[in-house]
Structures are given as structure tokens and as C-alpha cells.
Amino acid sequence: MENVREQHQDIDKELEKDPDNEMLQEEHDQIKLEQQMTNLELEQANLQKESITTQLEELTVTSEVDGTVLTVNEEASSQGQMAEQSIIRIGSLDEVIVEGMISEYDTLKIAVDQEVILTSDAAPDEEWTGKVRFIGDLPEETGMEIEQQDASVQYPIRVTIDDDINLKPGFKMLMEIVTREDKVNALPINAIQQEDEANYVYIVEEGKVKRVEVKVGVVDSEYMEIKEGVTEKDQVVVHPPEEIFDGMEVTVQ
Numbered sequence: 001m002e003n004v005r006e007q008h009q010d011i012d013k014e015l016e017k018d019p020d021n022e023m024l025q026e027e028h029d030q031i032k033l034e035q036q037m038t039n040l041e042l043e044q045a046n047l048q049k050e051s052i053t054t055q056l057e058e059l060t061v062t063s064e065v066d067g068t069v070l071t072v073n074e075e076a077s078s079q080g081q082m083a084e085q086s087i088i089r090i091g092s093l094d095e096v097i098v099e100g101m102i103s104e105y106d107t108l109k110i111a112v113d114q115e116v117i118l119t120s121d122a123a124p125d126e127e128w129t130g131k132v133r134f135i136g137d138l139p140e141e142t143g144m145e146i147e148q149q150d151a152s153v154q155y156p157i158r159v160t161i162d163d164d165i166n167l168k169p170g171f172k173m174l175m176e177i178v179t180r181e182d183k184v185n186a187l188p189i190n191a192i193q194q195e196d197e198a199n200y201v202y203i204v205e206e207g208k209v210k211r212v213e214v215k216v217g218v219v220d221s222e223y224m225e226i227k228e229g230v231t232e233k234d235q236v237v238v239h240p241p242e243e244i245f246d247g248m249e250v251t252v253q
Helices: 002-017 022-058
Strands: 068-072 088-091 097-103 115-120 123-135 154-161 174-176 186-188 193-195 198-205 208-219 223-228
Touching: 002 022, 097 123, 115 154
Parallel strands: none
Antiparallel strands: 068 088, 097 154, 115 123, 115 174, 123 154, 186 223, 193 198, 198 208, 208 223
């Protein structure tokens, strides 16, 4: 740019001495055009520089939460701009969130801030308390609605855990939310046996085991409602062994 400017100044001086020289005039016009083109190239280079500077600034991303880097996708940068995939995943155990699905009927019974009991097969002897923090207003799209018109609609739910928990992200958990409380006759789940569609229990009468079919109702993680079949006076075998059979002689301890 400086070189072209100096040439322009030199040719201007020569034209002042010989203004009618056509060759000098053509050379002057050529240098002037070259200077204009160089100015355009300079402006384009400056714009490109600003664009690159902006891109460099956008390459630095700050996480919105404090936590630990869980995964790094090293191939994300080579997949192109069209593939929107996370490069780094950051997690924090300061506030554990459990996500799940509930039926359309349960959305009418469950409310935000309702207490939740959580368990996990990974820690069978532990349980934690939490609260419902979010219930979706729109159903989750499962892709089954087209094939099954009568399929149950599922709504997303999020629960936060109040207690300290030593499980890691990704663990499966069971959420127990009380939607109704009734006083009913119930037996431990282990006492109820099932064969085909029939439910039955074993009771003890006059020193012998008797198989009795029962009609069951609501169930939770420990007990099952007994509507018909046995009464409070019947002696029910709570943990029937595999070798038990109808008519077997037993001794009640």
C-alpha cells in the first residue's frame, strides 16, 4: 500500500511538469486504479480480521455451573458445523435431579413440592427423600401414538433429592410418590403367589397348609391390598418356601 502511494506521488510530480504527456496520464490512471484496488483489499482484510477475532472469542465457552468434566467428545470438531453435538459435558452433584415419566392420570394427582421416596437397585438398603420440582405441561413424544391410538400418554417429571447421595449420574432410580392413602387389609408382597391370572396365598388350618385364591387391589413397594379371600383371623404364610404344597402338614411357631 505504501509502495503504491509513493508511485502515485511521483507520477503526480511528473504530470505537474508535463501535464500534456499522454503516456504519463495513462500511467497515472493505472496507478490510481491500482491504489483503489489495494484499498479495497485492505478493507476486506480488516473485515476478515474482525470476523476471525470474533470467532476466536466465541471459541472460549464458560460453563454456567461449577462441576466436574464427565465426558469429552474429541471427534466433535471434525464432524462439521451441521452436527450439533456437545464437546464437553459437565456435571455437578451439588443438586441431583431425577427425571422420569408419569401417566396422564398421575398428573392429576401429583403436584409440585410433593414428597418423593427414591430407591435404587444399586443400593438396595438405602432410600432418599426428594420433592417434585417440575411436571411437564405437554406429553413426551414416544412415536407410539400413531401405531397405538389407545396408548397411555406420558408426561415428564423432575425430582430433586434433599439427602446426600453417593450415586453417580446415569443411575436408574425408582420414584415412589403417594397419590392416595387408604386404610385397607394388606399382606406383604412375598406372601402373595401368582399362577397364570390367579393370585393366591397359603393359610394354616388345623396344622395343614391350604391354598386360597385372593382378590388383590392397590400395591406399593412392600404391601398388596387383599380385597377378598382371607380375613384378619386367618394365619397366612408370609414367606412360603418353594417346596410348600396344598395339604402339607406344618407347625406354627
